[in-house]
Amino acid sequence: MTARLRIAIQKSGRLAERSLGILESAGFRLVKGANELLYRVENAPIDLLRIRDDDIPAFVADGVADFGIVGRNVLAEFGGARAPEELMALGFGRCELKLAVPEGFAYGGPSSLAGRRIATSYPRVLSRFLKENAVEADIVTLRGAVEVAPRLKMAHAICDLVSTGATLEANGLVAVETVLRSEAALVRAPSVHAGLDSVAESVVQRIRGVVASLGAKYVMMNAPRAVLPEISRILPGADAPTVTPLAGREDAVAVHAVCQESVFWETLERLKAAGASSILVLPIEKMM
Ligand code: ATP
Ligand code: ZN
Numbered sequence: 001m002t003a004r005l006r007i008a009i010q011k012s013g014r015l016a017e018r019s020l021g022i023l024e025s026a027g028f029r030l031v032k033g034a035n036e037l038l039y040r041v042e043n044a045p046i047d048l049l050r051i052r053d054d055d056i057p058a059f060v061a062d063g064v065a066d067f068g069i070v071g072r073n074v075l076a077e078f079g080g081a082r083a084p085e086e087l088m089a090l091g092f093g094r095c096e097l098k099l100a101v102p103e104g105f106a107y108g109g110p111s112s113l114a115g116r117r118i119a120t121s122y123p124r125v126l127s128r129f130l131k132e133n134a135v136e137a138d139i140v141t142l143r144g145a146v147e148v149a150p151r152l153k154m155a156h157a158i159c160d161l162v163s164t165g166a167t168l169e170a171n172g173l174v175a176v177e178t179v180l181r182s183e184a185a186l187v188r189a190p191s192v193h194a195g196l197d198s199v200a201e202s203v204v205q206r207i208r209g210v211v212a213s214l215g216a217k218y219v220m221m222n223a224p225r226a227v228l229p230e231i232s233r234i235l236p237g238a239d240a241p242t243v244t245p246l247a248g249r250e251d252a253v254a255v256h257a258v259c260q261e262s263v264f265w266e267t268l269e270r271l272k273a274a275g276a277s278s279i280l281v282l283p284i285e286k287m288m
Pocket of ligand 2: 052053054
């Protein structure tokens with residue numbers, strides 16, 4: 001039996017679908033087996049371990065899995081020297097760990113929390129933040145429903161994950177500090193299983209390609225030769241564009257460029273104002 005690389009991903013929840021999606025975009029064909037815990041990749045020696053996100057750092061740190069896809073918040077809370085190495089941010093699962101206080105709380109900086117009780121599911125991350133700010137406060141660790149703690153008089157403030165802020169608002173809370181910015185990340189074990197280095201390398205390369213192509217766009221337009229320098233300046237994160245002649249037009253050229261950053265309407269308007277016409281923005285499927 002040949003060795004198979006293991007990638008730990010969240011079984012169900014906010015990261016589950018996008019984690020599978022990124023692996024599928026990387027060309028790994030998934031076979032959903034009878035086994036709920038394990039999905040096989042049919043065109044590479046890789047298995048996916050589907051587990052709770054909180055367990056992913058330990059699986060990777062202990063080498064049970066070679067890679068994992070997990071939120072930076074979970075990784076930070078796992079803490080210390082044992083935390084697996086983050087290889088790259090994946091651009092989804094964005095959220096922020098924030099301190100929030102009830103409306104009407106006179107907040108004037110972290111020192112306002114001195115001697116207060118703060119409820120959170122992230123005691124390690126919060127305690128690091130308080131230490132950095134030289135504030136001594138009591139941390140109440142809750143597994144869930146952190147946002148109701150102030151109303152129940154269990155805590156004066158909370159430290160919780162926020163993406164839209166709707167939950168805070170619904171509970172009469174106001175965010176006052178950002179403790180951590182988080183998104184899903186690819187993490188790697190201290191060493192991969194024997195004989196799997198080249199498979200591991202291709203996992204990293206392909207995922208890097210998918211992540212790069214997600215934000216990137218292929219931009220095409222026609223433009224007068226004279227404004228080429230200005231157009232290059234406007235195009236966000238583009239290398240030297242490809243410039244080709246237009247049939248029967250001496251003064252104008254076609255410009256093609258890969259833009260590494262999002263192309264907004266505002267950018268298109270600036271290109272048009274600079275003299276470009278027939279501007280097209282296309283998605284990029286793969287990039288290496
Ligand atoms: P599990 O059953 O795997 O333990 P969970 O309930 O702990 O799941 P989810 O709510 O699915 O976790 O969130 C998984 C991750 O999604 C979080 O750790 C975080 O990185 C990210 N995330 C993005 N937005 C939010 C948000 N608004 N609230 C909570 N997590 C978010
Ligand atoms: Zn969890």
